Amino acid sequence: MSNKLLVRRAAVLGAGVMGAQIAAHLTNAGVDTVLFDLPAKEGDPNGVVTKAIANLVKLSPAPLADKALAERIVPANYETGLELLKGCDLIIEAIAERMDWKQDLYKKIAPFVPAHTVLASNTSGLGINKLAEVLPEEMRHRFCGVHFFNPPRYMHLAELIPARTTDASVLEGLETFLTTTLGKGVVIAKDTPNFIGNRIGVFSMLAAMHHTEQLGLGFDTVDALTGPAIGRPKSATYRTADVVGLDTMAHVIKTMADTLPEDPWHAYFKAPKWLLALIEKGALGQKTGAGVYTKRGKDILVLDLQAQDYRAQAGELDAEVAALLKERDPAKKFAALRASSHPQAKFLWACFRDTFHYSAFHLESIADTARDVDFAMRWGYGWSMGPFESWQAAGWKQVAEWIAEDIVQGNAMSNAPLPNWVFDGREGVHGTAGSYSPGRNTMVARSANPVYQRQRFPDPLLGEKFSQGVTVYENDGVRMWADDGDDIAVVSFKTKMHTVSDAVLDGLQQAVAIAEQKFKGLVIWQPKEPFSAGADLAGALGALQAGKIAEFEAMVANFQATSQRIKYAQVPVVAAVRGMALGGGCEFQMHSARTVLALESYIGLVEAGVGLLPAGGGLKEFAVRASEKAGPNGDVFAELKTAFESVAMGKVSASAFEARNLKLARDSDVVVFNAHELLYVAKQQARALAESGYRPPLPARAIRVAGDVGIATFKMLLVNMLEGRFISPHDYEIATRIATVVCGGEVDRGAVVDEEWLLKLEREHFVALAQMPKTQERIAHMLKTGKPLRN
Structure with a gap:
């Protein structure tokens, strides 16, 4: 079987926020795309999808690279339109995150899916092997997970998650298509809850929320600390939660609690009381006009937990901490953060420490190499450096010792020990030979997929230098x-x-x-x-x-x-x-x-x-x-x-x-x-x-x-x-x-x-x-x- 995936026509199942935008981006890329959803209760049976397509033109940032492309998306529904699947080479399922609904849909479409077609689920965390169980035997080798980040046109990351039954050639073909045709940065993830990006990303937000409370900082102060000051997007921590939607955030946290009972950090997988209180009031963030932040007139106000009300923003970096963050040498910067008794510096050290600890502890179970984790965080969360790069840049051995000390003293969020490979004399996980894989216990070079020969200057990882000609x-x-x-x-x-x-x-x-x-x-x-x-x-x-x-x-x-x-x-x-x-x-x-x-x-x-x-x-x-x-x-x-x-x-x-x-x-x-x-x-x-x-x-x-x-x-x-x-x-x-x-x-x-x-x-x-x-x-x-x- 050849591994060239030729996509003449694609189908997207589910015309919700993600499905419609994935269909838009496929159409941007010149892929003839059919968008499916449930039949409308009355009028045109494709009404649900037609409405979703009309909405694409109004969204900002724009999912369509040209408004006129909206007319190119073909609307369909699961009752009268399934015959259309027979002409599709790629089917991406993007319906709501419910295992039973997804499995029911797979049973329904299976008779219409051609023998060569690749089926992928855009789930953000459900088990890929579990989803594959309902597929007929001959379809399983052509099924995997592909997780786009929102908004799909602009976010570089696409996580590719093979099931145990997925053919290597299917993965390679899909990776090539995602990279060149859709312009994505592909990371291969293991089939674990929330995969790589959201597993580490949501944990880092939970850690920030935990330390916000421990150190009594304001939400606006934390956003000043966790944005561009440390190489992260302007939306930082709490603004990001508002943009994602506080209800979505709570749902993701609950999924972690339900699906990761063995995780040593399990005690922290619960939404803070204030978050649940906001959701109960219907303050879900940006989509409802109020969440952690709200707009009054021209001013953006922030929630003050003490006063139980919104107040003007005052949170800024303390001058001493701001000066410390401007230090060019990461080793000096981390040493200063750890030594400082200033609550803002303590907060940052604690967040970095616990994210490093979590990433190292789980690396082997969630990814093949440290490279995959660092790219997932850069491309999916907009971090300028991934957790392993930051750790290595700050001096691997010294930071590892500090984390170990904090674990022993009971200062870390969990007392789970760092894995042994952290202390095997290494100076880091990225080097000229590639990036470390704990599963294989060796450095692994970048992917040999021929598609990467088209990248003369790929996104460089710490320590990587590409010839400047x-x-x-x-x-x-x-x-x-x-x-x-x-x-x-x-x-x-x-x-x-x-x-x-x-x-x-x-x-x-x-x-x-x-x-x-x-x-x-x-x-x-x-x-x-x-x-x-x-x-x-x-x-x-x-x-x-x-x-x-x-x-x-x-x-x-x-x-x-x-x-x-x-x-x-x-x-x-x-x-x-x-x-x-x-x-x-x-x-x-x-x-x-x-x-x-x-x-x-x-x-x-x-x-x-x-x-x-x-x-x-x-x-x-x-x-x-x-x-x-x-x-x-x-x-x-x-x-x-x-x-x-x-x-x-x-x-x-x-x-x-x-x-x-x-x-x-x-x-x-x-x-x-x-x-x-x-x-x-x-x-x-x-x-x-x-x-x-x-x-x-x-x-x-x-x-x-x-x-x-x-x-x-x-x-x-x-x-x-x-x-x-x-x-x-x-x-x-x-x-x-x-x-x-x-x-x-x-x-x-x-x-x-x-x-x-x-x-x-x-x-x-x-x-x-x-x-x-x-x-x-x-x-x-x-x-x-x-x-x-x-x-």
């Missing part, structure tokens, strides 16, 4: 490199947020020149997000305030020259974009031969927000594209409308698909779902273009423009907005100039101009705007606050 050229702004013997070079920016400075402009031009001589293609790619936050505003403002207008104009001309150099390079230049690509960053990808976009690409020409207009060739490019699209007799103005609105309103795409809709990306640009595969795909695209006899486009010398009539039409729209007070007079000024440039200036409608003419218009209007006091106020405000000023 050979430097071909470097200056203060960029580094150009290639792998040994490779014919495609890569150039990356070295500036903060990958902003575009003079050194980046000069470096890019130099990189293109070298690529033309020595390589078949060039990829612009950044090792970390964002792709680029745009031009270096601080440098620009400095030149302006010093009155160096000529210097400022030269910088703009150099920007345009760089974009043109990318466009007309003799080898294909491919932009590999993920995260933000704003302003100049967006313009560089517009000029590349092709862009490869990660699904989560947030692209925009946002210069209007700082009182400017795009002048790196972006507006010129819109005019060129509109002329090409309209052809000799078409309506150029109609082709410009969307692009003009995108720029004038400073819109930023919320996905790669939306970037296409906003005309900030081309329909021919490629979308990649796994950000770790972006570089691989971009290099393949560059190579394919080169191998197919790539030539740059011929210079655009006959661009038909919308001219004065186009400008006048745009102005009519703008005057209405100005009179309705939707925009300020300065916004009107900026937008009018944007319209003037994209329409080719005050020339006749249908007049023919060349690129040089349009670039000159861009420069003139950009420099004119830059000298206006209101624009300089906007730039200064953005630099100071990071927020746009409406003046």
Whole structure:
């Protein structure tokens, strides 16, 4: 049997919160998807599902990468629709967490499931082997658990849980599909309650709740302690509980209590009294508007247990503890935490200690290696380091001794001893040979599944270093490199947020020149997000305030020259974009031969927000594209409308698909779902273009423009907005100039101009705007606050 899982069509069973969003993400990824639920009591039998699909469009963050995709999901129900399963290659069951309901459904669908189809349960903690028991013998080897984290489009983690009967080839095929097609980070978990992520994650929340009470800290103080200050998400502990839903939280805790009677920490698997009291009142967190936190007017208040009421938030890090957490050396930081008598420091040490203790004690039973636990916590809970990485970074042996001491003295939550392997002389669990597996008592390398060859730079674990290639050229702004013997070079920016400075402009031009001589293609790619936050505003403002207008104009001309150099390079230049690509960053990808976009690409020409207009060739490019699209007799103005609105309103795409809709990306640009595969795909695209006899486009010398009539039409729209007070007079000024440039200036409608003419218009209007006091106020405000000023 081949292990290539070909998914032409998928089915999702259950149109609840998770099921509907999994169906949405499958559809994002181009998988034809059928969504099932119970038949509606009256009217259209598919009514339940139709309603769930309609709701997807309203959710935030958006499960669909493009609202139009909602129409592609096929609604079905278990009474009249089961025949549809016969055309499905993958079925994901995502109904409510009840063993009996799930098993009944499996019996019902079994006769309709084809002989090759993979069936997976998206349970967050029920036994996979137990679920498999009701399946007919011939289906068991194609059944396993696949646990997506909420929201499925954005959370990188997918836990894959084999049953004893699951075929290895089925797992490998599903892992490949989840990784490349859906863009997930896959961790293989053992069939134990709550698997890896929620087992450790929920325990760490229970530990935090226990120590909150022991040390008498406020909920807001604990959230200040357990968020970004220790490399965790802003939602920290209690905000996370509110977002998840306090009822869901209580349900998960009860599941742990019911299914883990032997766990040495079992005594703590119960919801605190205050949590149950809130649930009884119907205060379930974010979904009901009140939980641990509530909003009154504009203020967010926090529950005070002493006063039995909400109060203003006051909880912040004590200065002494905040200073201690800023310590760069983890060994010094942990030593200071343990030595401190400050309640906040004691709290943090206790939380780390008990989570390390719990993770080490259970590692062998829940996962194959320590790597799986650390990735589950990073990808599923947003921790910057997993528990084993944190422990190893702080000094494995020393921390192990401290934990052992605390256990003996009765300070730890449980008196269960640490496993023997912790003390076998090791310096940690991650090393060059891989990560430790207590079950096999050896270091285990990363997965050999061929799908991982597509990740040139996988998410690195503590101590892992991936070759950075050979430097071909470097200056203060960029580094150009290639792998040994490779014919495609890569150039990356070295500036903060990958902003575009003079050194980046000069470096890019130099990189293109070298690529033309020595390589078949060039990829612009950044090792970390964002792709680029745009031009270096601080440098620009400095030149302006010093009155160096000529210097400022030269910088703009150099920007345009760089974009043109990318466009007309003799080898294909491919932009590999993920995260933000704003302003100049967006313009560089517009000029590349092709862009490869990660699904989560947030692209925009946002210069209007700082009182400017795009002048790196972006507006010129819109005019060129509109002329090409309209052809000799078409309506150029109609082709410009969307692009003009995108720029004038400073819109930023919320996905790669939306970037296409906003005309900030081309329909021919490629979308990649796994950000770790972006570089691989971009290099393949560059190579394919080169191998197919790539030539740059011929210079655009006959661009038909919308001219004065186009400008006048745009102005009519703008005057209405100005009179309705939707925009300020300065916004009107900026937008009018944007319209003037994209329409080719005050020339006749249908007049023919060349690129040089349009670039000159861009420069003139950009420099004119830059000298206006209101624009300089906007730039200064953005630099100071990071927020746009409406003046």
